[in-house]
Amino acid sequence: MKILVIGGTNFIGPEVVRRLHAMGHEVTVFHRGKTLAELPLGVKEIKGDRAQIIEGKTQFEQLSPDVVLDMILYTEQDALTTMKAFKGIAQRIVAISSMDVYRAYNVLLGKESDIIPIPLTEDSPLRQQFYPFKDMPQRALNAPADYDKILVERVVMGDADLPATIIRLPMVYGAKDPLHRLFPYLKRMDENRPAILLPEKFAQWRGCYGYVENVALAIALTVTNPQATKRIYHVADLQVSEAERLNQIGKAAGWQGKVISIPQHYLPADWNLPFNTEQHWFADTTRIRQELGYSEVVSPEEALKQTIDWERSNPPQEMPQWTGLELLDYATEDEILTRLS
Numbered sequence: 001m002k003i004l005v006i007g008g009t010n011f012i013g014p015e016v017v018r019r020l021h022a023m024g025h026e027v028t029v030f031h032r033g034k035t036l037a038e039l040p041l042g043v044k045e046i047k048g049d050r051a052q053i054i055e056g057k058t059q060f061e062q063l064s065p066d067v068v069l070d071m072i073l074y075t076e077q078d079a080l081t082t083m084k085a086f087k088g089i090a091q092r093i094v095a096i097s098s099m100d101v102y103r104a105y106n107v108l109l110g111k112e113s114d115i116i117p118i119p120l121t122e123d124s125p126l127r128q129q130f131y132p133f134k135d136m137p138q139r140a141l142n143a144p145a146d147y148d149k150i151l152v153e154r155v156v157m158g159d160a161d162l163p164a165t166i167i168r169l170p171m172v173y174g175a176k177d178p179l180h181r182l183f184p185y186l187k188r189m190d191e192n193r194p195a196i197l198l199p200e201k202f203a204q205w206r207g208c209y210g211y212v213e214n215v216a217l218a219i220a221l222t223v224t225n226p227q228a229t230k231r232i233y234h235v236a237d238l239q240v241s242e243a244e245r246l247n248q249i250g251k252a253a254g255w256q257g258k259v260i261s262i263p264q265h266y267l268p269a270d271w272n273l274p275f276n277t278e279q280h281w282f283a284d285t286t287r288i289r290q291e292l293g294y295s296e297v298v299s300p301e302e303a304l305k306q307t308i309d310w311e312r313s314n315p316p317q318e319m320p321q322w323t324g325l326e327l328l329d330y331a332t333e334d335e336i337l338t339r340l341s
């Protein structure tokens with residue numbers, strides 16, 4: 001199968017490209033050339049900006065891909081452009097979406113109030129408000145203010161001439177994670193903190209994570225299996241409580257400390273979690289397992305070990321802002337630990 005990947009040279013993309021190539025497919029990557037990845041021999045490259053993708057239509061006609069995997073659809077306009085560019089050329093589009101389309105995400109952020117039943121399925125209700133990052137002063141991964149995967153999904157699934165598949169990703173971790181999701185915990189462990197304190201509501205909260213190589217396999221299956229046509233999937237592997245996740249990270253990191261769940265009255269009076277932990281955010285992944293035969297290729301232990309090795313060799317220059325974690329400072333933790341002992 002001939003596959004064109006838009007993006008594909010930074011974090012999740014290279015793992016998908018490697019997987020597709022290993023499955024025997026002919027893969028071409030389209031990107032600006034600003035980020036470099038070691039891609040397998042035989043993977044072709046086309047350089048260009050997605051903003052001018054329609055002007056480059058002739059080269060895509062010559063390539064004639066069976067499936068276009070668009071890794072970097074952020075806005076409604078991105079999706080309109082992709083559909084226009086590949087209509088009459090490709091047989092199917094696969095669009096990378098996110099679990100942030102679910103209404104549960106807005107409830108978690110405190111923007112909507114009714115708790116959504118979990119686990120989330122692909123048919124769970126979607127957010128009622130658009131542009132989830134619009135009011136954020138800084139946005140993860142330089143997402144534009146009009147970022148909205150719901151609008152992306154509507155465009156790609158609503159095109160009668162070019163069928164599509166959607167895959168909604170969880171919080172992805174692994175080597176080259178630009179958000180360094182594990183780093184704030186790992187830093188504490190590597191600084192030999194005796195304990196990490198989690199507010200009890202957060203300790204019990206369950207979110208959805210996916211290791212990059214597992215997520216890449218799931219994406220590759222949606223690209224290569226025609227049964228995925230006009231279907232929506234989501235994927236996740238690590239979906240335990242935050243305390244359990246932290247324990248697993250600690251074990252993989254060789255940390256000797258303890259994870260302690262703290263009742264609210266131990267916390268400083270003005271300290272509040274910035275999200276509603278009554279709303280869990282984990283997903284039922286039965287559909288992709290049953291329909292496409294997905295199962296994890298990397299165990300949670302190995303996934304954490306690989307990620308920790310990479311984080312230790314590539315610490316971020318500043319403490320990451322987008323990990324979804326809210327931790328107490330060391331002085332407050334020490335003071336609470338003294339009160340507890």
Ligand SMILES: NC(=O)c1ccc[n+]([C@@H]2O[C@H](COP(=O)([O-])OP(=O)(O)OC[C@H]3O[C@@H](n4cnc5c(N)ncnc54)[C@H](OP(=O)(O)O)[C@@H]3O)[C@@H](O)[C@H]2O)c1
Nearest residue numbers: 007008009010011012013031032033034035049050169172
């Ligand atoms: N990370 C997560 O936890 C998470 C969670 C949910 C969903 N997602 C979704 O996963 C996708 C991100 O995949 P990723 O991690 O592989 O992306 P990434 O690391 O941000 O890489 C971006 C890729 O797109 C290329 N690119 C960027 N701007 C471009 C442009 N204007 N024209 C052409 N190419 C361009 C980059 O290459 P050049 O710089 O060379 O152009 C690179 O290959 C997004 O759709 C995101 O919403 C991620």
